[in-house]
Amino acid sequence: MAQIRIQNVRKEFGPFTAVQSSSFTIEDGEFFMLLGPSGCGKTTTLRMMAGLELPTSGEIFIDGEEVGMKRASQRDIAFVFQMFALYPHMNVRRNISYPLVSQGMKREEVNTRVAEVARILRIEHILDKPVGGLSGGDRQRVALGRAIVRRPKAFFMDEPLGALDAEFREHMAEELRALHDRMGATTVYVTHDQLEAMQMGDKIVVMNHGVVEQFGRPQQIYDWPATKFVAQFIGSPSMNFLDFEGMIGIDGDSVDLGGIKVKVPAAREGRAGRLTLGVRPEHVGFRDDAAYRGRVSAVEYLGTTQIVTLVTAHGDLKARISSAQAVREDELVGLDFDQRTLSLFDAESGKALLSKANEGVLGHG
Amino acid sequence: MSSYSVTEPSLRQKWSAGILVVLYALITILPLVWIIATSFKSPSDAIAYPPKTFFTPTVEGYVNVFTTRTRLSEEQLQAVGEPQTWYDRLVRKDGLVISGPSRFAERFTNSVIIGFGSTVLCIVLGTAAAYAFSRFKVPLKDDLLFFILSTRMMPPIAVAIPIFLMFRALGLSDTHAGMILLYTAVNLSLSVWLLKGFIDEIPIEYEEAALIDGYTRLQAFYKVVLPQAATGIASTAIFCLIFAWNEYAFAVLLTSGNAQTAPPFIPTIIGVSGQDWPAVAAGATLFLVPVMVFTILLRKHLLRGITFGAVRK
Numbered sequence: 001m002a003q004i005r006i007q008n009v010r011k012e013f014g015p016f017t018a019v020q021s022s023s024f025t026i027e028d029g030e031f032f033m034l035l036g037p038s039g040c041g042k043t044t045t046l047r048m049m050a051g052l053e054l055p056t057s058g059e060i061f062i063d064g065e066e067v068g069m070k071r072a073s074q075r076d077i078a079f080v081f082q083m084f085a086l087y088p089h090m091n092v093r094r095n096i097s098y099p100l101v102s103q104g105m106k107r108e109e110v111n112t113r114v115a116e117v118a119r120i121l122r123i124e125h126i127l128d129k130p131v132g133g134l135s136g137g138d139r140q141r142v143a144l145g146r147a148i149v150r151r152p153k154a155f156f157m158d159e160p161l162g163a164l165d166a167e168f169r170e171h172m173a174e175e176l177r178a179l180h181d182r183m184g185a186t187t188v189y190v191t192h193d194q195l196e197a198m199q200m201g202d203k204i205v206v207m208n209h210g211v212v213e214q215f216g217r218p219q220q221i222y223d224w225p226a227t228k229f230v231a232q233f234i235g236s237p238s239m240n241f242l243d244f245e246g247m248i249g250i251d252g253d254s255v256d257l258g259g260i261k262v263k264v265p266a267a268r269e270g271r272a273g274r275l276t277l278g279v280r281p282e283h284v285g286f287r288d289d290a291a292y293r294g295r296v297s298a299v300e301y302l303g304t305t306q307i308v309t310l311v312t313a314h315g316d317l318k319a320r321i322s323s324a325q326a327v328r329e330d331e332l333v334g335l336d337f338d339q340r341t342l343s344l345f346d347a348e349s350g351k352a353l354l355s356k357a358n359e360g361v362l363g364h365g
Numbered sequence: 366m367s368s369y370s371v372t373e374p375s376l377r378q379k380w381s382a383g384i385l386v387v388l389y390a391l392i393t394i395l396p397l398v399w400i401i402a403t404s405f406k407s408p409s410d411a412i413a414y415p416p417k418t419f420f421t422p423t424v425e426g427y428v429n430v431f432t433t434r435t436r437l438s439e440e441q442l443q444a445v446g447e448p449q450t451w452y453d454r455l456v457r458k459d460g461l462v463i464s465g466p467s468r469f470a471e472r473f474t475n476s477v478i479i480g481f482g483s484t485v486l487c488i489v490l491g492t493a494a495a496y497a498f499s500r501f502k503v504p505l506k507d508d509l510l511f512f513i514l515s516t517r518m519m520p521p522i523a524v525a526i527p528i529f530l531m532f533r534a535l536g537l538s539d540t541h542a543g544m545i546l547l548y549t550a551v552n553l554s555l556s557v558w559l560l561k562g563f564i565d566e567i568p569i570e571y572e573e574a575a576l577i578d579g580y581t582r583l584q585a586f587y588k589v590v591l592p593q594a595a596t597g598i599a600s601t602a603i604f605c606l607i608f609a610w611n612e613y614a615f616a617v618l619l620t621s622g623n624a625q626t627a628p629p630f631i632p633t634i635i636g637v638s639g640q641d642w643p644a645v646a647a648g649a650t651l652f653l654v655p656v657m658v659f660t661i662l663l664r665k666h667l668l669r670g671i672t673f674g675a676v677r678k
Contacts, residue, residue: 150578
C-alpha cells in the first residue's frame, strides 16, 4: 500500500497538451476519483501513473519512489481496463494467475492465491470456464481478480464500470467499494460519472481540458466548487448561475442582483465587474414575500422532490423543492436563496471568489 | 455479449441459398474432378471422344510422371529379362522399360522448399512489420505503408528483366535462396497489409495488461498478441503459399537446372513420349496436395479469419 504523489506532471501529444502541469497527492489507502468529461486528461493522467504513458515533464512518486520514467512492470501496480482486457485465449484461472506466473511464483502458492481471490470475489464456480462466455459482471470480477491477486501497491481503474449496464453498475460499485474497504489498498479510479465519483470516492480530483480544477472530498467539492466548471459538472441538476454586473468589497456580505439585495457569505476578496452568483437547486426556496421573483415554466416530478424551472431576470433557474408543495405553471413566485450556501464566481475567469464560507476548502489554493 | 440480432431465414431462403452453394461448388469442383480422373486414365482413355466417365483406373500416369522410359526392340527386351516390379510390368506392356527416375520428385521438393520457405519468411517479417506499424509511432508511417503497398501496383513480371539482371550479377539465378527472396519480396506487401489489419483489431489493452502484469514488450507480443493474431497469420500464410506455389513466369525465367519448381516442369512432360496427358494430370494432382493439406490444417483459423472483425467483442 502506498501514497502516490503527482508533481507538475505534464503530457503533450505533438502539439496537443493532454495534461497541463498537474499536482496532487493520493494518501495511502484512499479511494481516489479522477473525474472529468471525456478528453479532459484524466485517463492520460492515470496511464502516466501506471507507466503506460511517459510524462513529458514532472514527477510521479509511488510510495516515496520516483517512478515517472519506469516501466509499468516495475511499478508494482495493477490496472483494471474499461474493456476488462481479459486474455481471450485463456480460461478464468489462467487469467487470474497470469501476473503471478510472470513473477515466477511457485505453482502451489499460485493456486492458493487464486483460490483465495476467487473466494473473495465469489467466482470459484467459473474458474475453469473460458472468459469468452462470461457475463459483463463476471468479466469485471475476473479483471478485478487479476488485479488483486498480486497484492500490488495500488490499483488503477479506468472506468471499470463503463461497460456494464446501468442496473448492474450500481451493484458493482457497491461491491468495489466494499472490496476496497476490506483490503484498504490505495485505489485510483477514473470516471466521467459524477454520481459514481461522489458515491464511491474518498477524494475527488475534477479535471477539465488537462487542468486540475479542484481537489478535495466529495462534499467539499459539491458545496464549495472552486470554479464554475466544477459547479456545473457536479450535481444534477447542476448549480444555477445568475450572471450580473456588480461588485463586492472585502467583508461585503451582499450583492446587488438587478436592484435586489441578495445576502451572501462574507467575502474574503473583493471584485467588481461581471460576476456570477451560484446557487444549488436545493438551496432555492419559495417565499411569497421574497423580492427576487421568477415565473414557473416547467415542473418535473421526481417522487419525494420536484424540479421546478423558473424564468428570472437573469435567465433560467432550477429549484429542487419538496413534492408536497403545490406549484402551478406560469405562476409568479418569490425566490429565497439560502445565504450560507451561495458561491460567487468571477464571470471572466470562472474562479470562485473566496468567502468566509469557502475559505476552509479553497483558502490554501 | 453480442448486441446484434438477425432474423431467422425462411425455409425458402435456406433452400435457395443451399442450391446456389451447391451449384457454385459443382462449378468449382468440376475441373478438379476432371484432372484427378484424367490422372487415373490410360493415355488412350484420356483423349477418347466423347470423354469417358467410366474407365478402368490405372496408375500409369503416376508411374510416368516419376520416371523416364525407353522403347526397346524385341531382342533388347529379351536381353533385359522379365520385369521385376509392378511398375516395370506396367510400362512393359507398352514395350517400354524404365530407364531412370524423372526429375519430378526433385522439382516437387524444390517447390516445397521455396514455397514454404518464402511463406515462413513472409510471415515472420510481415508480422514484425505489421506489429510495429500498428502499435508504434513510426515516422512517415503512412508514406511507408503506401510505399509497401505500391510495390504491388504493377504485376511483378513487369520488372522481370531488371530482376533477371540483378539475380545474374548477385549469383542468385537458379538458387533456392534467390527464389525464396523473390517470392518473399513479392508477397511481403500483401502480408504486411493483411496482418496490420488483423493486429489493429486486437485491442491494445491486452498488451498493456500484460505489461503491467510484469511482462516485457517482447513477451507480451509473444504470449498475448501472437495467439490473438493466429487467425490472421494463418490466412495470410495461405495466401502467400498459394502465390509462391503457383508462380510460373519467374520460375521459367530464373530457374533451370538446380532450383526449378514444379510449375515450369509439369508442361515439359508433354512430348517426352507423345502427349502424355495422364502423366501431366498426375503431376498436377500431386501438385495440389500440399496446398490442400496446408489449407485443411489451417481451415479453422481461415474461416474465422474471413469473418474476423464482423462481430464486435
